[in-house]
Amino acid sequence: MRKTIFVVAGLLTAALVPPSGAQAASVGATVVSPKRPLNVRAGAAVWTRSLRTLPNGTAVAIECQVKGQLIDQGPVRVTDQWDRLTDGSFISDAWVRRPQAAPPPCTAEQLTAAPAAAPGAPTTAGTVASGAIPLKTRGGPARSAILYAGLPNGTPLNIACQVQGEQITGTMRATAMWDRLDSGAYVSDAYVNRGATPPSCTAPAAAPPAAAPAPAAAPQTAGAPVAEAGRWVSPLPGFSARPGFRTPTNPNHVGVDIMSFVGTPIHAASAGTVLEVVCNIEAGHSCDQTGSASVGGCGWYVKIQHAGGISTLYCHMVRKGVVKPGQKVAAGQVIGYVGSSGNSSAPHLHFEVHVNTPPTSPGNAIDPLPFMRTHGAPIG
Ligand SMILES: [Zn+2]
Structure with a gap:
């Protein structure tokens, strides 16, 4: 596993x-x-x-x-x-x-003391506007993310940047944007009184390469449609993977892990068709609970079939993916949210790329880091 x-x-x-x-x-x-x-x-x-x-x-x-x-x-x-x-x-x-x-x-x-701000780092000033109930700071941009602390109405905030997350209707606005504070915690922008809109936490999207080369693959089955390789994007913009594909100490690890926060949106890495939306876990456990290193399985996952016989897999989602088998998805479309279900000891996305699919198997998994780099969407 x-x-x-x-x-x-x-x-x-x-x-x-x-x-x-x-x-x-x-x-x-x-x-x-x-x-x-x-x-x-x-x-x-x-x-x-x-x-x-x-x-x-x-x-x-x-x-x-x-x-x-x-x-x-x-x-x-x-x-x-x-x-x-x-x-x-x-x-x-x-x-x-x-x-x-x-x-x-x-x-x-x-x-619980506020961490230091980067000297000279630009932040946007705001204040909590939550009325009688303290505004919750969380580990990610969704109410499902870990709760850190409540900030009373009127608390000044230093907002580093914004990310898209769960839609919230608050006292100031109805929005899916969450503010990442200087401390790294998130608050819903729906309850923040501020002036200018903070910048996006993710780097501006790179222009798609003029002609993304298809990866080396075995000859296609005769008659199979060969669609042009599409645009590729990071499944978790703003977060990076560490190398970890088939390491000497973990030769069966056929993907890479991108550490993140519970509730961070996971994006389809390229256009395609959803093949599977599945809970994969050892008998006796639930994908709707936080997993651990002693539980087998990749938890809630989504598998997408792309053009050119390429499949991608996204594991350990916090809950069932928000797409359905057979559904067509666009590059960058949100397919689920980061969690720690299955064989996982911290919130992260386990991301796999397979070639010559379907079907996917451990044998046709390739290292996602060079693949994504050569497709104009580096993740490491
Ligand atoms: Zn992994």
Whole structure:
């Protein structure tokens, strides 16, 4: 079955740790990142916003540690611990040389303090306009996304950018746009009083290549219609995949994982026909529940047949895909939402590309990273 590489805990796992009371002094440490500057992030995972970078050898002051994304490519250690700096930002402990004793775990109070904004990063000012009920901040642009905290009416907001998500009717407007705050959390724009419209979180769409080459494929069956290869787009604009196709430690992983947030819309990577909308999970479990590394199956998934004998697969959706078998979809059309159903230990999209289909099989899966790159829609 498809295995998820990540051994992650949620970003806020450590927030469940009760405050320990005494505030520990910061721990002095040094960045070890000889090849390129180290990203300082808004949260304890590489898919959170990069606030700034630190060159190799920079001295840093670590306030505390949280469990986050497992980093196995750092020069100092393999770890899922992230160091919170005194300004509220995070760096992976895999890239830090420090005294042997680890910094103390972060308290709930430390973690709920607003992370630092990037110096000079443009943000749009707004205020919460939710009336008597606090506005919920979430891990993604939908009410199904993890709940972080409630912000009282009138709370000032620093909006980094906007993404499309669940349609909400609020006090200010009816909209599907959600505001990503400086902290990386999302609030529905329906309850935000603001001036200018914040910029989109996704980079402007690249112009489609003039003639996207079809991938190398076996000769078509005689008589099969050979349609022109269409435009390709990222299934999760604004998020990137890490290499992970058939790795030495996970040779049966025939796709790549794109870390994201519950509720982020998943887009059809190209035009095609929906073949399957299926719950694939080990007996005794439900795709409508958060999965885990010990549950088999790719959860709620959608399979699309494209021209040229290419199929794409989208796994671990939070609920059943929003398309139906037989339905024609356009490139970029929303087909479902990110979740963590099935064999998944953190919200992400497991994305597969198969050639010479139908049918799909592990044997005809190809690495999506070079495929998407050569089709004008890089995802890594
Ligand atoms: Zn995967």
